[in-house]
Each structure stands twice: as structure tokens, then as C-alpha cells.
Amino acid sequence: MDRELSDEVIVVGGGVVGLTTAVVLAEGGRRVRVWARESGERTTSAVAGALWWPYRIRPERSAGEWALESLAVYAELAARPEETGVRLVEGVHGGLRLNRLGPWAARVPGLTDTAEGVSARLPLIDMPVHLAWLRERLDKAGGTVEKRVVFGLGEVPAAAVVNCTGLGARSLVPDPAVRPVRGQLVVVENPGITTWYTSVDAPDGRPGGGSEEGFEEGSEEGVSAYFFPQPGGLLLGGTAEEDAWSLEPDPDIAAGIVARCAAVRPEIAGARVLGHRAGLRPYREAVRLERELLPDGRVLVHNYGHGGAGVTVAWGCARQAAGLVDPGPAA
Template identity: 45%
Template sequence: MAAGERVVVVGAGVAGLTTAVVLAEAGASVHVIAEQVPGVTSLAAGAMWGPYLVEPKDKVDRWGQRSLEIFRELAEDPATGVRLTSGIEASRTAEAPPDWATALPGFRPCGPAELPAGFSTGYRFTVPLIDMPTYLDYLLRRLDAAGGTVERRRLASLLEADPATVIVNCTGLGAKDLLPDPGLRPIRGQHVVVTNPGLTEFFSEDTGLSPDLLCFYPHGETVVLGGTAIDGEGGVASDDDAVAGILARCAEVEPRLAAARVLEHRIGARPTRATVRVEADRRENGAVVVHNYGHGGAGVTLSWGCADEVRRLVGLTLLGPTAEE
């Protein structure tokens, strides 16, 4: 990548900020444009690393592994909001473990005594947990240190991001109308943040395609409880019935949570499509756009791997198909 080339990244969720950091640290002059900084959907994430329910599998596996490597490094610095945490993923039916989990440190099947009532199988492993408000602030600081700039502005078209050598589209659900992309749809997610009654390990249920999720992720003095996955709904107003369901499901597994004080509701709309889109596109006016969106509920999990892919595509755009990084 030629040093100083102007790249505009549209979107300031975890995909946009991570991509901006990678490009700025590679030598590009990066300018981020976004209506919300940081993005609301990314702020609402739980967030635990795990490439779940997202395609295409071969690329997702590669992108997820790259992100896992970096999250492990970031976990060495408490200021990043990333911690390596042990816990259990369990199922109420006899299920094989997800293939991405079997290679994680400490992976082993749970004995019956380790599982809550009603669960038939479970697996213990250690995985990165990310406290999203802290982590997104860290990414903004890192971008600033690399010389990147941020502008809060709503775009009606990607062409409004000019002048730029390359525009990187990290608009998440906004791409549905901005491009447009009719294959993009929202999946509404809601989490509840409560005081931590002493939990140090995570718990997650493999609920498959159910809209009612069950997970809790401890982040120091707080715990993020989840959750919901309402396909086709993109509203971000709090749903009291959903909150009651989340609290009841989590307290049934971990009774100490029943007395925890609710601190905050976090709601976002996961940008979901049949496959994650990371590719370059030349517009009719000659502008080059590199897309990086459609990560569903795996935006954090894939963030660093997809950002590296964008860096490669931007390099090819600027230097040609024979360029070597």
C-alpha cells in the first residue's frame, strides 16, 4: 500500500474502526465518516469470540482465527477491554461441540455435575470476552495514534465520501439502502447489563435458530445477560417483555443473578445476509469501493480477519494485481 493514500472508511462499528486501524497502521491516510461513533449495534454486543451461524465457512474460519490471534494478544493489556475467560457452552439436546471450540485452550466435555438442570451436554473452554464500550474506545484511541481522523456525518450516498482513492463500506445494516443491498436484513438483539454478583466464568446455551438466547458474560463489576435474535426486526427501542425473559432465563441457570441490579439495556440490529461481503467493487463513475459488511452476530469475531482482507484488497486496488504485501 502506498503511504499517504487517502482512504475513507464509512461506518464506525467494530468492523469500520478495526478496518480503519489496520489501514492507518499500514500507512494510509484514513478518514472515518459515520453518523454514530462508535456504532450502536457494536456497543450492544456481548461479546464472546465465536464464528457462529455465519458464512462462507472457509473464509469465516480464516477470518475468525486471525481475529482470535489478535484478541489473545490484546488480552495481555487490561485497558483494551479484552479478557481470556473460561466457561461453558451447553445444550439441552445431545449435540456435538462446534468445531471452532474444540481447538480452544482448556477444551473438554463437561461432566453431568457441571451442567445446570435441563442440560444434557456441555463443553468447557477458554475464549476472549470483549467489553465493547471499553474496547471500542480503545480502537478509537489506537486510530487517533495512527493518524486517523473521524467525522460524524450521515451519508445519503457512498459518493458523498469523496475525495478518496478508495472508499471502504463498513456501514452494516445501512448498506441495505445505501447501495442498495436487498439481501441484507436485520436481526434484532437485546442484552441487559447488571451488577456482577460474583461471576467469573461465562455461560452460553447453544439455542440454534431460536429467537430466545441464553448467555451471561462477566466483565469485572458488571455482567452482560442475553439475549434475543428477532429475525427481520431492526428497531432499537427496549422491549420490557424481552428483558423479563432474559432475566428469567439467566437466573434459572445462575440463581445469583436474580438479585442483580439492572444497570443498562443494550439493543442493536445485527446486519445479516446469506454470506459476509468482503470484496472490491468499481462503481460506474470509476470510484473504487471495498465492502466489509453483513457479519450478522459475528462482527467482533471476524473483525480483524476481515480488516486484513480489506487491507489486501485496498493494496491490490492501489498497486495492481501483481502487488505483493
């Protein structure tokens, strides 16, 4: 191995999980590079609706702890929304009751049962701004981001490698247990809506879903409608199509999304459409967050399979992953 790289950590994957992990490692004293196939703006993270909520993620207990740890970080970042992209916004999970949630919910400030559902004031993250802020924070800590295509984790020339490749882990590890769950969004001009909303139980009986919202830990139940007020427009959703790989927005699906959201807030029906988005959530029956020793003695840490909750658990998972890389200063 190249002596120059003997104490370096390379994080493979430039989405929110990879960048957050790199920040934790760099601020813990490690030399860090991020190898990313796509830039932050082109990752799955960039198209996320990004409401903090444990959605489509397992195992339940660990996911709850990772989410709560991340919630504390986002609450602090919300003091600087223009810089970090994080705001605390009021909203309602329509049709949900507190007794359907896991133990983590009792530790979330302000969750309240109402006639409409569970109301809350939660972090809502403007992902393009947040990803840019993470890259800037990494740069200040001495880390770098490089555009690199990796064909195998064993080829990465570093003493420690952290695999944050999301759906890419399906071929890189390889791990066929990682599967895509496709989500589609419609972005419209905001007609004056300042609160977020989600509803459960899709009319066709299939799981729906947004990019970062959810209802029960590990639940396959999703949403039939949601809207999130972001600085660039009102984000409408959503879908959760298992094993669907297309990134091309479907006009019929888009029309259904708008109609479902307009049934909740009629003013959405006349809102001008600004754009369409589609992304693939990297779902796995359980997040893989573990350490592996390669035959040559190098450390490989896996941190992938976060489903629809990558933003929600990013900081909790990043800190645990950093501890697996080095139980000393970066833990």
C-alpha cells in the same frame, strides 16, 4: 476528483469492523478517515455482549479463518485488559458438543467437551473500552474519525472507499439481502459470577442468540440464556428476532431473559437491574467482502454482513479488506 484526496481511503462506518479496518489501513501506510453516522458508543458494536465465537455468520470456511486470525490478535491484546478491554475468561457453551462445530474449532486452544457442554477460555471484550482503544490506535497511526451522514457511497470523495456500514448497507448500496436480527440484553449488578455461560435450544423453538456468541458455523440455532461478566455489570441475554427493527427494550422480553439466566444461576434473580440494551445485528446469507471498481475508476471495497460475529472476525476481515484496497503496503 480533488487531487488532495487522490491517495486517501475513506472508511464508511464507525463500528468495530470499520474502526479495525481503518487501523489496519493506517498502520499499513495509507491516509485514512472514518466517516461515521454514529459515535462508537452509539453503534451496534457498543451494545454487543462481545464473546469471541463465530455466531450467525457465513460462509462457514471463510468465517472460521477470519475468526481464528482475530483470535490470535485478541489473545495478545488480553495482556493489557484495562487498556484494550480484552480479557480471556473461562466459560461453558451449555449443551454443545465439539463434533457439532466446524473445522475451525480444532485450532482453538483449550476447547474441551465436558458433561455440561463445551468449555473454553475465550476473549471477552468490554466494547466501550475496546472501541475507544481502537480510535486511539487509529489516531496514533494518523487516521481520523469524523461524524458524517452518507446518503450514497458514490458521493464519498476519495480514491478508495471501504463500506463497513453494517445494516446501513441495506439502503446505501442498496443491498436488501442485509437484514436485522434484533438482540436484547439486560445489565445487572454482578452477584459474584466470574465465568461466562451460554445455552442452546430456546424453549420456544425459535433461534435465540447473544451479540457475539454462537454454536455452529452458519447455524441458525442460538441461545436461550447467556451471561457475561463485564466490568460494568453482568450482561444477560438473549434474543435473536429476525427482521425486527425496534431499538426499544421490551419489558416482557427482559423479564424472560432474567428468568432463564436465573434458572442457571439462582443468585441472578435478586441482582439489581442496571440497564437494558437492544441492538440490530446486520445479518446476510454471506458476508460481502469484495472489491468493486466504480465507473470513474475509484475503488470500492465492501466489508459488511457479519451478523452476530463482527467482533469475532474483525481483524481477519480488516486485513483482507485492506489487501483489496491496496495489494501493496496495506495488505
